[in-house]
Amino acid sequence: MKKRKNLLLVVNPRAGKERIKNHLLEIVDLFVKAGYEVRVHITQEARDASRVVAESAGAYDRIVCSGGDGTLNEVVSGLMASGKRPLLGYIPAGSTNDFAASLKLPRNMPAAARGAVEGELFPVDVGRFCGDRYFLYVAGFGAFTEVSYLTSQDKKNLLGHQAYVIEGVKSLTSIKSYHMRVWSEEIFLEGDFIFGMVTNTVRVGGFKGLLDKHVSLNDGWFEALFIRIPRTPLEFSEIVSDLVLKEEKSGMVHKFRTRTLRLEAEECVDWVLDGEFGGSRTEAVIENMQGEIGIVKMCGSPDRPGRLIGTDRKGV
Secondary structure, three states: OOOOEEEEEEEOOOOOOOHHHHOHHHHHHHHHHOOEEEEEEEOOOOOHHHHHHHHHHHHOOEEEEEEOHHHHHHHHHHHHHHOOOOEEEEEEOOOOOHHHHHHOOOOOHHHHHHHHHHOEEEEEEEEEEOOOEEEOOEEEEEOOOOHHHHOOHHHHHHHOHHHHHHHHHHHHHHOOOEEEEEEOOOOEEEEEEEEEEEEOOOEEOOEEOOOOOOOOOOOOOEEEEEEEOOOOHHHHHHHHHHHHHOOOOOOOEEEEEEOEEEEEEEEEEEEEEOOEEEEEEEEEEEEEEEEEEEEEEOOOOOOOOOOEOOOOOOOO
C-alpha cells in the first residue's frame, strides 16, 4: 500500500463570516482522497498559526491554511522561522482577501482547496521587516492602516469590506503625520508623511489602482507609495488628483519601485503587516526576499508559471 503523505490544515474558524464551517468536512475529504493523512489545527489566538507551523513544519509534506490575509501571514511567518519549506496552499476565507485576489485564487472554497493539492507551484516574494517579521503583500503606516487591526472580527464578519471603509472615515478626524527620512537605491525623501506603504499586490484594503496594476508577485521588487501631509485645501486637492489621475506632478505623492527601503522617524510609528499590527518603531528596514515561498494554485496567473506538482518535497 502506498504510503500517505502528511498534510497540516491550519484553520482560522472566525475569518470572514465563518464560511469554513460549511465546507470543512468536504475539504478534509478532498485531501484524504488526494492521498494525505490530514491533521486539522483550529487556531485559538493571535500568533497561534505561526507557532504551530514554526514548531512542526518539518513533519509535513504540505501545509494548507484557511483564513484571511492575516492567517496566511502567520503561516508564512512560521515557515520562515522554521527554515523548512513544505508546499503551501491557501483557501481564502477573510473579509477582504487582497493577496488571494492578486493570486487569482477562486472564491469557492472547495475549488481553492483542490487547487492547493492539484495545482502548480507559484513562487512569491516575501517581505522581511526589521530582520525578524515578515509580510506577503503590504507593510504600511499612517492614515487608514490601523483600520484593519482595530476593526473587530465581529464587525468584519457583519459588514465585510464596508467595515474598513467605516473605520477609515472615522480615522480622518484624527489624522497624524510623521516626520521621516526614507532611503532606497532609487530615491531619498524627507518630510512629514501621513501615509506610507510598501506593497507586492494589485489590491490593498479591497481597493485597486493605488499603484501599478501590472504588479508581479515574484520579480524581487516592491511598489512604494508615500503621501505628504496636506497643509492647504489646494495640497489636499493635489493629492487626490495624483492618486486618481496618476499624474504625480505635485510633489505631495511619491510612487516608486524598490528592493530595499530604510526609514527613520522622529517618534515611534505604528506599522501594519498584511493587515495585522507590526509593532511601533522609530527605524525600519524592509527587504524583498525574491521567490522565497512557493504557493500551490491552479494555473492562470499572468506572472511566471510554476512547475506542475507531481510529487511533494519535504522541507530542506
